[in-house]
Amino acid sequence: MWHLGLSDNNITYSLARQNFSKDIQIMYLTDYSEHETYYLISPHFSDLPEEEYEKAYYKALSFVRLINGCLLLKGDNLLKVDNCLTDFDDSYNSLTRGKEVSGRNLIEYAQFVNPFENIKIEDLKSDLYLANCLTMVKNDEKVRRVIGLLYLYHRDNLYLLVNAYKVYEIICADLGIPREKRSYKKICNGLAIPDMLPYLDYFILGNFTHYANTITSSDGTEVSGLFSRHGQSKNVYDENPLDLNELDLNLRNLINTWLSIKIKNYIGVVHKEKYEKRTDSFDI
8 A cells, every 4th residue: 555654743743643534544653662654545546556656646745735735724834745655565564665756747737636536435524624624625626726726836935926816816706706896896895704805805905916917117126027927017016015924814814714605505514714823934
C-alpha cells in the first residue's frame, strides 16, 4: 500500500488523532523509542498499481494541497510532505521507498482538478469544520476550485491578485451577486447574508478590481505590475496601494462565510468560522 510521508508538526500530530474524512486519513507508526512517523493514506491512491505510481503520488499530493487550503481558512499550520511515496506490506514490517517525483506534468494537473474521481466513498458525518470543508471540496466543483486557488496563491505570492479575483468571481457567480458597483448597491441591503457583506463590500465597493487589473499609475510608477491580472492595460491606478495582508484576510473570510452557506445547505451544520491572524507577509 502506498503511503505519503508527512513531516512531524503540531497539525500533523492533531490530525492523526482526528476522524476528518472517510476518503483521507493520517496514520502514525511508533518505533521502539516511541517516536511517531506520520503518513497520509487513502483508498483513492494507496492501492494503485506500481505502473500508476506517478498518478498515485500526485493524487496523494493533491489531497494534501486541498487539506492545506482548508487549514488556511483558520490560519492553522500546514502539512508538509515527502517527495516520494512509501510502499508498506500489510504487516508494516517491510517498506520500499518509491522514486522521487519532481517537475510538472499533466498528471499533476489532472489529479489536482479532482483527486476524488476514481472511487465513490460515503461522506463523513461530522461537526468539525475541516471535515465539512473537505466534504464540500469532494462534492462541489466550485468549492474544490476555490480551495485550490487559495492554496496556490499562498504557496506563491505571484498568484495572489489573479487567484483572489478568480475566487471572488466564483463566489459572486455562485450566489448570483452582481460585481458591478451600482448593481450591487441596489440589492446589497436585501441580501440575507449579513456575515458576508463586509467582505463583499471590500471586493465590490473598494479598489480591489481596479488595483488587480492595473499595471502602472499615471506617472508610470508600477502598481501591480507583474502581479496584475493583465499583461497590458491602458488604465492607470493613482489611489493608495492595497494592503495585501488586508486583502488576504478579507479573501479568507469571504471564503469562510460562503462555505458556511454551502455547508448549511448541503450538510445541515452551522459554522461561524473567522480568520483573524495576519501571520503571512505579502509584498509586491
